[in-house]
Amino acid sequence: VSKEVVSGTSQQKLPVADRPVLGPHDGMPSFLGSGSTLGNDVNAHMLSQLLASTYAPPVPPTTYCEPREDCDEGDLLANPELLLRITDCRDVMSNGVFAWVGVCNARPLYRLLGPEPRYLFYVDADIASGWRVVDKMGSDDFVERFLQSANLELPVTCGKGEAGSCIAACHLTHEIVGRISMIGSLEEKVAIRTKLSQEFGPSF
Numbered sequence: 001v002s003k004e005v006v007s008g009t010s011q012q013k014l015p016v017a018d019r020p021v022l023g024p025h026d027g028m029p030s031f032l033g034s035g036s037t038l039g040n041d042v043n044a045h046m047l048s049q050l051l052a053s054t055y056a057p058p059v060p061p062t063t064y065c066e067p068r069e070d071c072d073e074g075d076l077l078a079n080p081e082l083l084l085r086i087t088d089c090r091d092v093m094s095n096g097v098f099a100w101v102g103v104c105n106a107r108p109l110y111r112l113l114g115p116e117p118r119y120l121f122y123v124d125a126d127i128a129s130g131w132r133v134v135d136k137m138g139s140d141d142f143v144e145r146f147l148q149s150a151n152l153e154l155p156v157t158c159g160k161g162e163a164g165s166c167i168a169a170c171h172l173t174h175e176i177v178g179r180i181s182m183i184g185s186l187e188e189k190v191a192i193r194t195k196l197s198q199e200f201g202p203s204f
């Protein structure tokens with residue numbers, strides 16, 4: 001069976017099987033003949049190209065979220081009169097950051113920033129003078145003491161304590177500021193916050 005195809009003034013007869021079937025939308029050949037392997041392969045290729053050209057990977061949040069200017073996580077300048085850190089103490093509850101909470105024997109009195117009370121202060125007791133850590137102010141018992149600390153204004157040069165403690169100056173960070181709220185005494189919290197605010201100003 002054959003049909004006539006008219007081109008200009010000439011005519012040519014082609015078998016129906018040799019002629020492309022025109023697509024319904026754009027007049028382009030549509031090789032979707034039933035059972036055609038070539039047609040399936042071509043359309044699969046065209047579909048993959050179409051998807052590749054229109055796909056946009058998700059944008060990572062870091063590319064469009066700028067850091068807030070009011071969230072500076074950098075450390076503030078260390079001041080051993082205000083903040084200290086005790087490490088390596090065998091009394092594990094004494095390890096942590098201590099903050100200025102008052103004055104005792106003309107030297108800073110420090111309080112552990114945490115729910116458990118620990119106080120670092122200077123004892124003026126003749127040959128027994130020196131820096132100590134106690135769990136209750138006014139108690140004669142101590143959980144740590146520094147034997148080589150007589151006449152020292154600040155405890156950062158005490159050396160190791162009897163219970164293995166080391167004392168070092170500590171930087172003020174946002175995490176440390178948050179620990180103030182763990183203290184049970186409202187009076188102590190107010191004293192610490194007031195002192196740090198006076199020292200660090202708007203940075204605090």
